[in-house]
Amino acid sequence: MAEYYQPEIETASREEMIRIQNEKIVKQVKHVYENVPYYRNLMDEKGVKPEDIKGIDDIKKLPFLTKNDLREAYPYGLLGTDLKDCVRIQSTSGTTGKRVVAFYTQHEIGLWGACCARAKVAVGGSNEDVCQVCYGYGLFTGGAGLHGGSHKVGCLTLPMSSGNTERQIQFMMDLNSTILCCTPSYAAYIGETLAERGYKPEDNKLKAGIFGAEPWTEEMRRSIEKSLGIKAYDIYGLTEISGPGVSFECEAQTGMHINEDHFYAEIINPETGEVLPEGEKGELVFTSLDKEGFPLLRYRTRDICVLSREKCSCGRTLVKMAKPMGRSDDMMIIRGVNVFPSQIETVLLNEGYSPNYQILVDRVNNTDTLDINVELNPDQFSDKVSEIQGREKALEAAMRTMLGIGPKVHLVAPKSIARSEGKAVRIIDNRKLHD
Ligand code: ADP
Numbered sequence: 001m002a003e004y005y006q007p008e009i010e011t012a013s014r015e016e017m018i019r020i021q022n023e024k025i026v027k028q029v030k031h032v033y034e035n036v037p038y039y040r041n042l043m044d045e046k047g048v049k050p051e052d053i054k055g056i057d058d059i060k061k062l063p064f065l066t067k068n069d070l071r072e073a074y075p076y077g078l079l080g081t082d083l084k085d086c087v088r089i090q091s092t093s094g095t096t097g098k099r100v101v102a103f104y105t106q107h108e109i110g111l112w113g114a115c116c117a118r119a120k121v122a123v124g125g126s127n128e129d130v131c132q133v134c135y136g137y138g139l140f141t142g143g144a145g146l147h148g149g150s151h152k153v154g155c156l157t158l159p160m161s162s163g164n165t166e167r168q169i170q171f172m173m174d175l176n177s178t179i180l181c182c183t184p185s186y187a188a189y190i191g192e193t194l195a196e197r198g199y200k201p202e203d204n205k206l207k208a209g210i211f212g213a214e215p216w217t218e219e220m221r222r223s224i225e226k227s228l229g230i231k232a233y234d235i236y237g238l239t240e241i242s243g244p245g246v247s248f249e250c251e252a253q254t255g256m257h258i259n260e261d262h263f264y265a266e267i268i269n270p271e272t273g274e275v276l277p278e279g280e281k282g283e284l285v286f287t288s289l290d291k292e293g294f295p296l297l298r299y300r301t302r303d304i305c306v307l308s309r310e311k312c313s314c315g316r317t318l319v320k321m322a323k324p325m326g327r328s329d330d331m332m333i334i335r336g337v338n339v340f341p342s343q344i345e346t347v348l349l350n351e352g353y354s355p356n357y358q359i360l361v362d363r364v365n366n367t368d369t370l371d372i373n374v375e376l377n378p379d380q381f382s383d384k385v386s387e388i389q390g391r392e393k394a395l396e397a398a399m400r401t402m403l404g405i406g407p408k409v410h411l412v413a414p415k416s417i418a419r420s421e422g423k424a425v426r427i428i429d430n431r432k433l434h435d
């Protein structure tokens with residue numbers, strides 16, 4: 001039997017959810033128009049007044065916000081309350097450029113914690129659990145978010161932060177951690193280290209993992225589940241909207257339920273800004289419906305995904321988003337072909353390689369080059385050059401089928417690619433240096 005943290009919201013009827021959203025958006029637009037001059041200007045430019053927003057369907061009339069707006073308005077330009085009403089600042093990881101900051105009132109900290117608590121309960125978390133949080137603590141939202149959720153549910157919380165893998169393992173074993181929270185790349189590393197220390201998957205007490213903050217494939221999920229002996233669940237979020245817990249996976253493991261009573265989601269065509277119907281792939285846009293301190297409306301995430309309102313077996317009625325394929329700016333255009341790192345990861349894991357890889361893009365004589373360094377597992381390692389070359393050719397052929405272009409694959413020695421303790425850096429694009 002599924003358990004919920006806030007059943008009245010998580011299993012609300014469609015009518016009830018629309019009623020909540022209608023009520024909140026009217027209030028929120030008025031609040032933002034009156035208190036955020038930056039956004040008021042955008043609305044004025046577009047000729048939209050708060051009175052034009054009578055319900056959630058009118059949201060289409062509002063202007064978008066982008067990361068550039070956040071950088072322009074940095075640091076205080078998008079605040080919706082007095083600074084004295086804010087109690088926390090967090091910052092993005094800066095994966096795609098200059099970091100931006102977000103502010104939280106006491107109310108927003110509570111709301112964020114509740115969203116993460118929904119995620120915890122959805123993976124079977126309760127006050128019986130020991131929750132090991134090894135997302136980074138500090139400015140990054142990963143640690144603070146999952147920590148808050150863990151407290152709300154009453155889990156015994158281990159605020160490990162990331163890194164120091166030996167200590168992670170010692171505490172995991174000594175204190176019988178049952179839920180692990182970190183990036184999927186770090187979970188893979190912990191699994192690998194446990195095996196090296198001679199532990200079998202059944203030696204730990206973990207039952208579930210809540211992994212997010214970076215894109216990961218279904219193949220990666222299966223590999224982590226196997227190495228740690230757990231069920232691995234996805235969680236999604238971004239600092240601008242609050243942090244992890246904007247959406248979370250349930251027992252069905254087929255996409256993440258969006259906490260749409262707080263964060264209204266749309267999918268748009270990234271070129272035209274047109275709102276796309278349910279089921280179509282496009283850029284995810286969020287409106288925070290009831291944050292007053294940092295109330296972003298129609299914020300373009302640059303994450304590419306699909307929404308679905310198909311009935312979920314867990315009983316939740318919250319709309320679901322598919323795993324993001326990566327960001328629109330993660331997509332590499334190589335010799336005119338669109339390539340996502342997730343496609344490369346899928347091939348590697350399907351072909352029996354480790355999830356330790358690095359993608360190198362460059363331009364030589366005006367032609368794009370794609371090189372992929374892939375680490376061999378210790379049991380694949382061989383001194384025979386011909387054997388390694390044969391493996392490289394086979395992997396190149398499999399990549400060509402998936403990507404539509406042929407990369408050069410280089411198999412490298414076990415442990416030669418740096419492990420990630422937070423968000424993994426997979427792509428090195430040197431073309432930018434020559435432009
Ligand atoms: P930055 O944008 O600098 O990385 P954040 O730390 O706020 O800052 O990260 C938010 C971004 O991380 C999201 O927009 C998304 O691209 C990525 N992300 C977060 N969770 C997931 C997930 N479960 N799957 C794929 N990508 C994710």
Ligand code: ZN
Pocket residue numbers: 250251252257312313314315316
């Ligand atoms: Zn569900």
